[in-house]
Amino acid sequence: MRDFSQDHRWLSLNTATIRKQRGVEVPLDRIVDQCAERGIRAISPWRDQVAAVGLERIAGQLKAHDMRLSGYCRGGFFPAPDAAGLKAALDDNRRAIDEAKTLDAPCLVLVVGALPGALDGRALYKDIGRARGEVRDGIAASLDYAREVGMPLAIEPLHPMQAADRACVNTLEHALDLCDELDPSRSGALGVALDIYHVWWDPKLEAQIARAGKERLLAYHVCDWRTPTRDLLSDRAMMGDGVVELRKIRGWVEAAGFEGYSEVEIFSTLDWWQRSGEETLDTCIERHRSVV
Ligand code: ZN
Numbered sequence: 001m002r003d004f005s006q007d008h009r010w011l012s013l014n015t016a017t018i019r020k021q022r023g024v025e026v027p028l029d030r031i032v033d034q035c036a037e038r039g040i041r042a043i044s045p046w047r048d049q050v051a052a053v054g055l056e057r058i059a060g061q062l063k064a065h066d067m068r069l070s071g072y073c074r075g076g077f078f079p080a081p082d083a084a085g086l087k088a089a090l091d092d093n094r095r096a097i098d099e100a101k102t103l104d105a106p107c108l109v110l111v112v113g114a115l116p117g118a119l120d121g122r123a124l125y126k127d128i129g130r131a132r133g134e135v136r137d138g139i140a141a142s143l144d145y146a147r148e149v150g151m152p153l154a155i156e157p158l159h160p161m162q163a164a165d166r167a168c169v170n171t172l173e174h175a176l177d178l179c180d181e182l183d184p185s186r187s188g189a190l191g192v193a194l195d196i197y198h199v200w201w202d203p204k205l206e207a208q209i210a211r212a213g214k215e216r217l218l219a220y221h222v223c224d225w226r227t228p229t230r231d232l233l234s235d236r237a238m239m240g241d242g243v244v245e246l247r248k249i250r251g252w253v254e255a256a257g258f259e260g261y262s263e264v265e266i267f268s269t270l271d272w273w274q275r276s277g278e279e280t281l282d283t284c285i286e287r288h289r290s291v292v
Pocket of ligand 1: 156195265
């Protein structure tokens with residue numbers, strides 16, 4: 001297992017972590033500079049943050065800082081109530097793949113979607129089996145293009161509390177079943193983004209990480225699980241402040257062959273998004289070294 005205690009070479013920052021600083025939205029170019037000032041070598045930005053500043057501008061800035069991506073957030077949201085909606089989702093995923101390519105991302109992270117409309121409080125249908133079928137078909141269709149341009153797709157299983165509105169793939173096992181079905185040769189074109197916030201509780205986690213192996217483990221996201229959790233989406237804790245055995249899980253991931261970045265991804269309306277970006281980044285670096 002790699003020793004993270006001496007430096008933060010393997011820390012990546014998911015830029016949602018400091019998208020709000022002291023409660024105020026901060027543009028991505030500023031976030032990139034803040035990371036560069038601290039020697040952070042990689043980030044994982046969100047599409048809306050990139051679009052707000054401009055894709056080419058961010059690509060140039062990353063190049064100037066010699067900063068890499070650990071992933072690009074995000075594609076997915078495949079299910080829709082009708083054919084036009086399904087096609088619009090595929091078109092949007094194609095654009096996301098192109099953007100990821102421009103930014104030289106190692107993978108496009110997929111939050112696959114669930115019951116269409118549920119995110120807005122009004123599900124347009126209730127058949128989660130149908131949603132799972134549309135997810136499967138959507139990934140299969142997107143994979144053709146992703147292979148063509150060489151952009152791996154990383155399915156991120158989400159905690160079952162988000163099965164209705166964000167992702168109906170809720171365990172690592174389910175994500176890997178999809179990978180085996182759609183990419184049986186383990187070509188590297190399809191894998192998973194393993195986010196400990198979503199999977200830490202899973203009794204099959206260790207075995208499924210071993211099953212995933214190096215070819216399927218495309219990204220590794222860390223934070224911590226706060227008790228009590230006050231919000232299902234945006235109350236993630238800083239590493240070390242919750243109940244997740246981070247080092248044990250990283251041991252499993254590395255034993256399976258993963259050698260990539262440990263990407264800090266913290267959505268925190270009540271806590272970290274109220275603090276300064278400097279304090280949050282400095283704490284991320286310290287905890288990366290001491291507890292991740
Ligand atoms: Zn994640």
